[in-house]
Amino acid sequence: MNQKTTRDGFSFRAIPGWVITLALFGVLYATGLHPEAIGQVQRLLLATGLKSAEVPSALELPETPASAAMAGAGFHMRDLEGKVVAFESLKGKVIFLNIWATWCPPCIAEMPNIQRLYEKVGSDKIAFVMLSVDQKGIDKVKKFITRKGYTFPVYMPASQLPEEFSSPAIPTTYIISPAGQIVAQQKGMAEYDTPEVREFLEKMAQ
Template sequence: MKKPEVSVRAIPGWVIVLTLFGVLYLTGLHTEVVGQVQRLLLASGLKNAGVPEPVSAAGTETTATNHAAVVGAGFKLTDLNGTTINFASLRGKVVFLNIWATWCPPCVAEMPNIQRLYEKVGSDKIAFVMLSVDKGGPEKVQKFIQKKGYTFPVYLPASQFPQELYSNSIPTTFIISPEGEIVAKQEGMAAYDTPEMREFLKSMVR
C-alpha cells in the first residue's frame, strides 16, 4: 500500500509560525531576530529620543527639567575587567547611562545607534555607562560585546541599585548633568544618534 504524502501546504500556517519561533527560542536566536526587526524601526526615525532644551551659555537650564536629588550616591559599578568604580567619580561629567541586558531585543536593537553616538561625541567630559543587568557575572556580557565589536564602556552593578535609577522596563536611558541630576529619561528603545542629542550632550559640558 502506498503511504500517503504529507504536503507542506496542508500544514496550518500557525503551526509553521509556532515551530519557527520555537526553533529561534531554543537556539537563542530570537533576541537577535526581534532586535533586527526593531532596528529597522529605529532606522525609520520614528523612535528618535526626545531631548530637553539645551542649557544656556551661563550653564543654567533653559527649561525646568528635573531638579532632583543627586543620583547614585554610594553606587558602585564593575567594568568587564573586574575593576570597581564609584558612580560618584563621574561627577563633573555629563553621563549617558543606558540600562540593558543581552536577552532584551529592544536593547540589542538600539545598541548600534548608541555606539555611533559614542564615536561621534568623542569628549572626555561625557561619560557613557552601558549598565548591564545580566545575571551570572561579566563573562556572558563580555562575549556579547566582543562579538558585536562595541567599544563603549560597559559595567555591571556592584552594589544595591539606586532608587533613582529604577525603571519598569529596559532599556532605559538616563542623561545626568555634571551636577549629578537626572535631566532626561527614556524608557524603551530609541534612536540617540541624532544632531539634537549630540548638541544637547555637548551643551551641558562644563
C-alpha cells in the same frame, strides 16, 4: 512530480503559516537566539525615526547648586575587567547611562545607534555607562559585547542599584548633567544617534 511534494503526496504548501512561524520561534528559543531575532525586527522600527529619543533644550535646564547631591551617589559598578568604579567619580561629566540586558530585545535593537552616538561625541567630558543587569555573570555580557564589536564602556552593578535608577522597564536611559542631576530620561528603546541628542550632550559638556 512537483518538487515541493513528498513521495507520499504531502505538500509543504499545506502547512499553515502560523505553524511555520511558531516552529521558527521554537528553534530560536531553543538555541537562545530569540532576543537577537526580535531585536533585529525592532531595529527596523527604530530605522523609521518614529522612536527618536526626546531631550530638552539645553536652555531649558535649571541651574543646579554645586552642593546638590549627585544622582547615584554611593553606587558602585564593575567594568568587564573586574575593576570597581564609583559612580560619583564621573561627577563633572555629562553621563549617558543606559540600563540593559543581553536577554532584552529592545536593548539589543538600540545598541548599534548608541555605539554610533558614542563614536560621534567622543569627548573626555562625556561618559557613557552601559549598565548591564544580567544575572548570569560577567562572562556572558563580555562575550556578547565582544561578538558585537561594541566599544562603549560596559559595567555591571557592584552594589544595589540606586532608587533614582529604578525603572519598571528596560532599556531605560538617563542623561545626567555635570552637576549630577538627571536632566532627561527615556523608558523603552529609542534612536539616540540624532542631531538633537548629540547637540544636547555636547552643549552640556561645554
